[in-house]
Amino acid sequence: MSTQDTDSVTAADTDERATTETDTDTPSSNPVVDLTDVTFGYTATPVVEDISLEIYPGEYVAIVGPNGSGKSTLMQLMLGLLEPDTGTAHLFGEHANRFDDGERIGYVAQQANAAKEMPITVREVVKMGRFPHIGFGRLSSEDWTIVDDALTTVGMSAFADRRVTQLSGGQRQRAFIARALASEAELLVLDEPTVGVDAESVDAFYELLATLNAEGITVLLIEHDLGAIVEHADRAVCLNREVYFDGPTGEFVDSDALARAFGTEAGFLTGANR
Numbered sequence: 001m002s003t004q005d006t007d008s009v010t011a012a013d014t015d016e017r018a019t020t021e022t023d024t025d026t027p028s029s030n031p032v033v034d035l036t037d038v039t040f041g042y043t044a045t046p047v048v049e050d051i052s053l054e055i056y057p058g059e060y061v062a063i064v065g066p067n068g069s070g071k072s073t074l075m076q077l078m079l080g081l082l083e084p085d086t087g088t089a090h091l092f093g094e095h096a097n098r099f100d101d102g103e104r105i106g107y108v109a110q111q112a113n114a115a116k117e118m119p120i121t122v123r124e125v126v127k128m129g130r131f132p133h134i135g136f137g138r139l140s141s142e143d144w145t146i147v148d149d150a151l152t153t154v155g156m157s158a159f160a161d162r163r164v165t166q167l168s169g170g171q172r173q174r175a176f177i178a179r180a181l182a183s184e185a186e187l188l189v190l191d192e193p194t195v196g197v198d199a200e201s202v203d204a205f206y207e208l209l210a211t212l213n214a215e216g217i218t219v220l221l222i223e224h225d226l227g228a229i230v231e232h233a234d235r236a237v238c239l240n241r242e243v244y245f246d247g248p249t250g251e252f253v254d255s256d257a258l259a260r261a262f263g264t265e266a267g268f269l270t271g272a273n274r
């Protein structure tokens, strides 16, 4: 979904907006992520080069590309965790800095890195989602309601008191999505969220993402499984240092971008060589 409900906006509302000098509402057409001519390298050789792309509220975008093609780097540039060598990266209309927008962004890191050693419970993980709102103060009863609602949404209420180290991969990912929901994030960023998650849980996981996206949350993910991307995401950005394709997922698999970006891997990815 990529549009917002504007039916309820009356002509009077529109006039008032037009004449209000201190209008701080963000128009729905403003991009959440806005990269312009971004080039970045860890050394003198760029790993992403001359990337321009915009992601709008409500979109469901998958970044795809072969190993080492710069996907995670691009995501870090989008979030302001890395600074472009040249070009600009904006997040919610400002210089990208994930920490300035902590409450608006839910970041779900790669499964392999997430919570491996965290000796805390699921509820404690989800509670962290409230920290951008309350600092290190105590959670109010309203905050706890938000935490419990987030646990319910991801189907993890029954596991609330279990340590995250004692969860399956899929359950752990749900716990981290619940943390993002508890922070009332507008943008959910997921780096290979289904790595290490069993096949059955993967389907349920994508259903959850679809539900959240239908509720208006912008979803941006890195995913290796092209089948999953075509089935679930609306838009694919295919990267191999440069952008090879940016458009509807349905058009991606049939485009020559797949072969150009992935080379001989392409047949395996689409199942042609299996």
Ligand SMILES: Nc1ncnc2c1ncn2[C@@H]1O[C@H](COP(=O)(O)OP(=O)(O)OP(=O)(O)O)[C@@H](O)[C@H]1O
Binding pocket: 042, 047, 065, 066, 067, 068, 069, 070, 071, 072, 073, 074
């Ligand atoms: N911290 C770093 N220091 C130096 N080089 C790095 C660093 N992180 C990544 N690279 C290199 O930059 C290139 C792009 O890496 P990146 O992790 O962005 O690719 P990716 O598409 O996410 O890969 P994968 O699909 O394997 O996770 C690779 O050649 C990688 O070796």
